[in-house]
Amino acid sequence: MYRYDEYDQSIVDARVEEFRDQVERRLSGALTEDQFKPLRLMNGLYLQLHAYMLRVAVPYGTLDSRQMRMLGHIARKYDRGYGHFTTRQNIQYNWIKLADAPDILAELATVQMHAIQTSGNCIRNISSDQFAGAAADEVADPRPWAELLRQWSTFHPEFTYLPRKFKIAVIAADEDRAAMRLHDIGIQLLERDGVLGAKIFVGGGMGRTPMIAHEVKDFITADHLMSYLEACLRVYNRYGRRDNIYKARIKILLHEIGVDAYRDQVEAEFAAIRDLGIDPPLAELARITAMFAGPDFASDAPDSVDRSDPDFAVWLDQNVAAHKQPGHAIVTISLKPIGGIPGDASADQIDLMADLAERYGHDELRVTHAQNIVLPHVRKADLYAIWTALRDARLAEANLDLISDIIACPGLDYCSLANARSIPLAQKIGERFAGRQRELGELKLKISGCINACGHHHAGHIGILGVDKKGTENYQLLLGGSGAEDVSLGKITGPGFDEDGVVDAIERVTDRYVALREADERFLDTYRRVGMQPFKEAIYG
Amino acid sequence: MKLLTGNDLSTGDVVWWTGRDWSRHVEDAVDVGGQGEAILRAEEGARRVNVPYLIDAEATEQGPRPAHIKDRIRALGPTVRPDLTLKPADADAGAWVI
Ligand code: HEM
Ligand code: SF4
Numbered sequence: 324m325y326r327y328d329e330y331d332q333s334i335v336d337a338r339v340e341e342f343r344d345q346v347e348r349r350l351s352g353a354l355t356e357d358q359f360k361p362l363r364l365m366n367g368l369y370l371q372l373h374a375y376m377l378r379v380a381v382p383y384g385t386l387d388s389r390q391m392r393m394l395g396h397i398a399r400k401y402d403r404g405y406g407h408f409t410t411r412q413n414i415q416y417n418w419i420k421l422a423d424a425p426d427i428l429a430e431l432a433t434v435q436m437h438a439i440q441t442s443g444n445c446i447r448n449i450s451s452d453q454f455a456g457a458a459a460d461e462v463a464d465p466r467p468w469a470e471l472l473r474q475w476s477t478f479h480p481e482f483t484y485l486p487r488k489f490k491i492a493v494i495a496a497d498e499d500r501a502a503m504r505l506h507d508i509g510i511q512l513l514e515r516d517g518v519l520g521a522k523i524f525v526g527g528g529m530g531r532t533p534m535i536a537h538e539v540k541d542f543i544t545a546d547h548l549m550s551y552l553e554a555c556l557r558v559y560n561r562y563g564r565r566d567n568i569y570k571a572r573i574k575i576l577l578h579e580i581g582v583d584a585y586r587d588q589v590e591a592e593f594a595a596i597r598d599l600g601i602d603p604p605l606a607e608l609a610r611i612t613a614m615f616a617g618p619d620f621a622s623d624a625p626d627s628v629d630r631s632d633p634d635f636a637v638w639l640d641q642n643v644a645a646h647k648q649p650g651h652a653i654v655t656i657s658l659k660p661i662g663g664i665p666g667d668a669s670a671d672q673i674d675l676m677a678d679l680a681e682r683y684g685h686d687e688l689r690v691t692h693a694q695n696i697v698l699p700h701v702r703k704a705d706l707y708a709i710w711t712a713l714r715d716a717r718l719a720e721a722n723l724d725l726i727s728d729i730i731a732c733p734g735l736d737y738c739s740l741a742n743a744r745s746i747p748l749a750q751k752i753g754e755r756f757a758g759r760q761r762e763l764g765e766l767k768l769k770i771s772g773c774i775n776a777c778g779h780h781h782a783g784h785i786g787i788l789g790v791d792k793k794g795t796e797n798y799q800l801l802l803g804g805s806g807a808e809d810v811s812l813g814k815i816t817g818p819g820f821d822e823d824g825v826v827d828a829i830e831r832v833t834d835r836y837v838a839l840r841e842a843d844e845r846f847l848d849t850y851r852r853v854g855m856q857p858f859k860e861a862i863y864g
Numbered sequence: 865m866k867l868l869t870g871n872d873l874s875t876g877d878v879v880w881w882t883g884r885d886w887s888r889h890v891e892d893a894v895d896v897g898g899q900g901e902a903i904l905r906a907e908e909g910a911r912r913v914n915v916p917y918l919i920d921a922e923a924t925e926q927g928p929r930p931a932h933i934k935d936r937i938r939a940l941g942p943t944v945r946p947d948l949t950l951k952p953a954d955a956d957a958g959a960w961v962i
Contacts, residue, residue, distance in 0.1 A: 356911075374877065736943055
């Protein structure tokens with residue numbers, strides 16, 4: 324894992340002290356809320372329905388057990404004993420007091436963590452593949468590149484006041500586990516003729532105008548990746564709209580001027596800056612890459628697993644993935660217990676996951692965009708012990724990628740922008756389908772409490788969007804979205820429903836799917852083959 | 865009736881104007897009537913409460929009930945964590961929200 328050097332540490336420490344002073348001035352009344360708000364947002368501090376909310380960055384979703392334990396400590400000491408892991412691989416605390424915020428940031432800084440660039444119109448925390456460094460299908464570990472991007476974008480003066488927020492994801496496999504094409508810039512590392520480079524996609528995003536990112540560059544060699552990205556950002560910074568917040572994302576710029584015009588601009592800018600020394604020296608890349616070299620895996624770890632406990636076998640088949648190293652495996656810990664709150668983990672659960680990582684997992688954890696936690700490097704021989712410990716902590720739900728593995732935003736229970744609650748709906752759906760979810764197979768269900776789409780509803784095989792219908796909660800249903808390599812945007816089925824109505828509608832959709840499916844088709848495959856009409860008929864009669 | 869509400873500057877807690885001060889309990893809220901804007905401006909100047917705003921509410925036997933579900937959730941707490949609401953012992957508290 325990456326370790327801060329003295330520069331990283333000093334800028335984070337300086338930021339904490341600067342914020343401490345700003346908070347003091349706010350508490351004394353020297354600053355108005357209008358003056359203070361942009362300052363607190365630059366440090367990840369929002370004001371939500373019930374309290375201040377702090378969003379802490381987990382760069383590219385990677386943590387060690389010491390950092391994870393710190394997250395548990397903060398939940399226990401400063402919050403109400405839990406945190407919420409988000410679709411951008413971060414964690415949010417819902418009950419923060421303003422006066423505590425500087426101390427929290429100071430504690431985070433001791434384990435090389437912060438809340439910088441988790442808000443505002445800057446380049447946000449870089450997201451990546453939660454299986455990075457462990458997956459058999461990657462051409463390279465994407466995290467050294469994500470780390471370089473982090474360093475490049477941190478306090479980048481030119482990109483601190485972009486027209487709007489900017490989200491970047493980097494992956495290195497054909498299977499997209501990071502919703503890469505739904506980011507402002509998506510980077511897929513590739514190898515061509517033995518040379519490492521990347522395909523660049525620009526202009527994806529969700530929100531009120533969902534769009535899939537367009538391929539802007541077929542292949543840029545790694546030695547010019549940063550300068551090419553700088554060119555992409557510059558063109559956006561220059562031409563992106565600042566007159567209308569709803570048209571300010573880069574996706575709208577590409578939509579308005581067209582991909583070809585955007586690409587031409589980027590190429591012209593790139594030609595002007597490519598030799599200015601923006602790309603890091605190879606020695607720096609080598610230094611960073613070495614830190615991600617990964618653990619020394621035991622070469623004689625046994626490859627077989629005792630499946631005699633049937634509950635364990637179910638979890639093994641659902642939540643454990645193949646590792647590049649024989650005798651090893653990747654464990655996804657579900658934060659979606661049936662009837663629970665998607666993405667929430669208590670301080671005790673956070674500590675337990677840290678302990679397991681330390682004891683069995685080479686000290687590494689990952690946060691996934693589906694709001695789960697991954698132990699990327701465990702020995703197969705330890706899987707049963709891990710599962711037993713998880714089960715005792717209510718963390719062993721065997722539902723990865725099934726209908727109850729729901730992405731849900733905080734919704735109206737916590738969020739001041741919400742139209743409707745997301746979490747109670749997730750709980751009802753989990754309870755309704757718990758008994759037959761395995762029979763339904765892979766079915767990704769995603770819920771947002773408003774049009775901002777923090778819960779990725781556009782990208783759900785089944786998506787749900789909360790709307791306000793004359794002061795009452797109402798839900799629209801979408802079908803056919805995907806955030807994976809087969810990316811697509813869901814379509815609305817028709818008129819919306821109340822809370823119970825939408826659960827019933829989903830049951831009619833899944834019943835129809837079971838009746839229509841051929842061989843081992845997933846719900847999404849069946850939907851793509853037969854289209855919306857049969858499902859519409861099932862729902863509305 | 866009209867209520868004045870906001871979030872406490874220091875704790876972020878939801879608070880309601882009681883006529884003299886701020887309370888965490890919506891039951892203590894008073895009808896500010898036509899005085900809302902004036903109190904709001906004075907309180908904004910005092911800088912104890914963040915972004916105070918006026919809402920519509922209904923007077924009921926149990927006290928004021930905000931007209932919009934968002935403010936009822938603010939008044940009680942997250943419906944999915946009854947243990948963290950202002951009425952953890954009241955099993956029916958959630959019904960008041962909906
Ligand atoms: C509770 C406080 C939150 C607030 C105030 C908030 C606000 C917003 C807003 C305004 C947007 C739309 C931006 C745009 O379209 O330009 C947005 C998008 C988004 N948010 Fe949140 N959000 C919150 C929580 C979350 C959480 C908990 C998650 C993860 C579960 C999340 C992940 C995202 C994602 C993935 C997007 C989509 C970005 C895109 O348009 O491509 N947010 N958020
Ligand atoms: S989608 Fe809407 S309701 Fe959900 S967290 Fe985002 S802004 Fe809040």
